Amino acid sequence: MGSEPARFCGLWRNSYVALERKVNDEFKGLQRAIFVLSLFLTAAAIVVVNVLLYSPSIRQDWLDEDNLLFGITPHKTINNRRILDPASINGVYFGASIDWKAKDVPVAFNQRFGKPLPFVMCFTNMTAANGLALVRELKYIADTVLRVDGAILGLTVMPVDPLDQMSDAVYDQLGRVCAEINRYGIPVMLRFAHEMNGNWFSYGQAPGAYRASFIKAASAVKKYTNLTSMVWAPNSPIGYPWLAAGGGPAVGSADFLAMDTNQDGKLDHHDDPYTPYYPGDDYVDWIGFSVFHFGENLTANTVPGPDDFRTAIQHVAGNETGAPTWDIYDQFAHARNKPFAVMETGAAYYPNDVRLDDPSEMEVKRAWWKQVYSTDTLKRFPLMKLISWFDIAEDEQVNRGEKGSSFYYRDFRISWNHNITTQFLADLPPRVFFENARESALL
Structure with missing residues (x-):
């Protein structure tokens, strides 16, 4: 009997050693498997990171980048956020381009102006390589617009590269970004490649490529959403075709022949x-x-003529007998029954270049807004549904011909000076509306 416990202990010790060896072997195998798996995952992560860094199109497809960037927590859902329809109102909505670069936001504008914006404009570039250049900034902009119930976002997209270099993926991204903004109840008025009849943008005075590009942009937008409207927005024709400042298509080219409408x-x-x-x-x-x-x-500071705004819309090209009239309202809005919007307007004041006997800032700007926002304007152009003021002051380059170009500080703002704001609001006729207008007043 005395030997049984010893024999049992020996058997137990041998079993324990064998079990320990087996566990150690299995653990080492698990360690090797984990090590191999970690190497594989590390290699895969390096591949993914490189793809995301260097392939924008694959990044867009894999991550649906725009939706990730637009991780907006809306203050109100689309179901109870007001959706304004400027095209249906009897009058015009007031709008503004605000200085996003200076961190201005719609709520701040509303506080100093005393009225809530129904429309606010922003600008972004578009490149052939990456599409919209400011997708992250657009997330921030859309979030601030959400804070004004019903406000519409005016999105001006300016292609930087030649239009014929823009891929279908670039237009597709544009459509998806607009749809994502719309998903939170923010209507978008997309002004694509504006002022295309001028020669100061890279896409200017290239009618063939421009028309094809606009059609692609519109088709991509309509593929994803019906809450984004396409705005075709040329510049005032005063001075067209501006060839004295250089530029323009080559003589005999397809674009030259298209622009030579009287042949x-x-x-x-x-x-x-x-x-x-x-x-x-x-x-x-x-x-x-x-x-x-x-x-x-x-x-220089000068007071606008009393009918300058109307004559820009109904422009008579020259003083000679039989000079043609280029009336964008009659030619395109009235003839096609489409709503008309003044997407940018304002009167420049040059505070750094004031001369003796110059008019005051109030005199310059008031003479302009009193004709832009007037009862006569509303009656004369009943399809005009939106007029947006350029509420920005900035240095702008001016081509002086043989003298070269210089920068001038132009102040278009009406919301930063209390006296100007007060006078502006006092001068508005009854049917200029803000975001808080009652539905009954809009009809």
Whole structure:
């Protein structure tokens, strides 16, 4: 009996050693498996990171980048956020381009202005390599617009690279970004490649490529959403085709022939400044327009003429008998029954270049807004549904011909000076509306 416990202990010890050896072997195998798996995952992560860093198109497809960046927590859902419809109102909505670069936001504008914006404009570039250049900033902008119930976002997209280099993926991204903004109850008025009849943007005065590009942008937007409207918005034709400052298509090129609408072999003010660039009724929801008062020689403080705004819209090209009239409102809004929007307007004041006997800032700006926002304007242009003021002050480059170009500080703002704001609001006629207008007043 005395030997049984010893024999049992020996058996137990041998079993324990064998079990320990087996566990150690299995643990070492597990360690090896984990090590191999970690190497594989590390290699895979390196591949993924490189793909995301160097392949924008794959990054867009894999991550649906725009939706990730637009991780907005809305203050109100689309179901109870007001959706404004400017095209249906009897009057015009007031809007503003605000200085996002200076960290201005709609709520801050509303506080100093005393009225809530129904429309706010922002600008972004678009490149052939990466599409919209400021997707992250657009997330921030959309979040601030959400804080104003019902506010519409005006999105001006400016292609930087030649239009024929833009891939289908770039237009697709544009459509998906607009749809993502819309998903939170924010309507978008997309002003794509505006002022295309001018020669100061890379895409300017290239009517063939422009029309094709606008059609692609509109088709991509309509593929994803019905809460984004396409705005076709040329510049005021005063001075068209601006060839004295350089630029313009090569003589005899397809674009030259398209712009030479009277077929006299030259480009001048007798040629239609609009029709060569029009992409077609099926792709345009709004007719837009840009018109400013820049003062004498585009650099000095002068009071606008009493009818300058109307004559920019109904422009008579020249003083000679039989000079053509280029009337964007009649030609495109009225003839096609499309709503009309002045997407940018304002009067420049030059505080750094004040001369003896110059008019005051109030005199310059008030003379402009009293004709832009007037009962006569509303009656004359009943399809005009939105007028947006350029509420920004900045240095702008002015081409002085043989003298070269210089920068001038232009102040278009009306919301930063209390006296100007007060006078502006006092001068508005009854049917200029803000975001808080009652539905009954809009009809």
